[in-house]
Amino acid sequence: MDIHIDDDLVRRLVAGRFPEWAVLPVKRFPSGGTVNDVYRLGDDMVVRLPRTEGGAADLVREREWLPRLAERLPVGIPEVLGAGGPAEGFPWAWSVYRWLDGANPRLEALDEPLLLAEDLARFVAAMWSVELPGAPAAYRGGPLGTLDAATRAAIGRLRGMPEEGVDCDAALDVWEEALRAPGPGGAPVWVHADLMPGNLLVGGGRLGAVIDFGCMGVGDPACDLFPAWNLLPAGAREVFRAALGVDDATWLRGRARAFSQALISLPDHRGSNPAMADNARHVIRAVLAA
Structure with a gap:
């Protein structure tokens, strides 16, 4: 299934499911991943939308297990702040997470x-x-x-x-x-x-x-x-x-x-x-x- 995801769709999804966040700016975040599209939501949140049905199942799995893993791990992991579902022509689950600061490490250019x-x-x-x-x-x-x-x-x-x-x-x-x-x-x-x-x-x-x-x-x-x-x-x-x-x-x-x-x-x-x-x-x- 070919799903077109853009800023406008994300705004509509957020406004419909989380009206309290509808005024926050939405901006696509560049990602080299192949499973999800990622959008900043305001300064402190990020929206992940799967590109495939299998990716949607992964998001649902994260909702169940991430809260239980967080206290057992020595570094930050994604914190689910909101769970969305099919709407506005988008057919699958999607999630809102707290934004985590940091940058991806660059090959052969590691500081430590x-x-x-x-x-x-x-x-x-x-x-x-x-x-x-x-x-x-x-x-x-x-x-x-x-x-x-x-x-x-x-x-x-x-x-x-x-x-x-x-x-x-x-x-x-x-x-x-x-x-x-x-x-x-x-x-x-x-x-x-x-x-x-x-x-x-x-x-x-x-x-x-x-x-x-x-x-x-x-x-x-x-x-x-x-x-x-x-x-x-x-x-x-x-x-x-x-x-x-x-x-x-x-x-x-x-x-x-x-x-x-x-x-x-x-x-x-x-x-x-x-x-x-x-x-x-x-x-x-x-x-x-x-």
């Missing part, structure tokens, strides 16, 4: 990479320690083999894109090595499952908040090792690993999960989302150079 690595490890460790019954399954949180077909297909697509310079034989070797690694030895744990730079907010080089919990749930802890490859330089990567104390098999699966996502993302987004394509290239280079 070692301290950021420690901050990220504290957040991940806190997620893994959460004990809340009835948790949903994390998106992409199942066995690594469930990603096999899509990953091999992505490598095949990249063989037809020589301009990207990806060593596809080496990529396949990395992937097949990970598939031979042992799976998780214990019960699934709570994970954010989408720790991309665009979902992190930093200030003064330190982690201030983590956003977009649409993929959260219980799954393989390796799902939350993404920052080692999509953000941190080699030295900080080792600080991150040491702080979490993960074993070799978990580390290998985490690398493979980040690699798989990047291999799939690059051919999908290189013509439509430069930020995501550049991040995918960064991950592919980092993994193949390791």
Whole structure:
């Protein structure tokens, strides 16, 4: 379904559901995400509107779980201030959140990479320690083999894109090595499952908040090792690993999960989302150079 979202639609939705906020200015906020459109509402709030039905389900999931996770995590996370529903021709759920200050970290331009690595490890460790019954399954949180077909297909697509310079034989070797690694030895744990730079907010080089919990749930802890490859330089990567104390098999699966996502993302987004394509290239280079 092709839904056109603009400032006027957001104003009408807000006025209809939250008339007390109808006088506040609405302005689109530039985002490299692919699931939601984001709009500032006044100075202190933000509206997220999904572009797909699946994205709407993620917002509903956040409404249930974010308030219960907030007190258990060491940095800020989104606070839901209002829940909207279908109206004005918009067919799905949408939400209003409190605005969180900070900026997305920029690849290879981190002010405090070692301290950021420690901050990220504290957040991940806190997620893994959460004990809340009835948790949903994390998106992409199942066995690594469930990603096999899509990953091999992505490598095949990249063989037809020589301009990207990806060593596809080496990529396949990395992937097949990970598939031979042992799976998780214990019960699934709570994970954010989408720790991309665009979902992190930093200030003064330190982690201030983590956003977009649409993929959260219980799954393989390796799902939350993404920052080692999509953000941190080699030295900080080792600080991150040491702080979490993960074993070799978990580390290998985490690398493979980040690699798989990047291999799939690059051919999908290189013509439509430069930020995501550049991040995918960064991950592919980092993994193949390791």
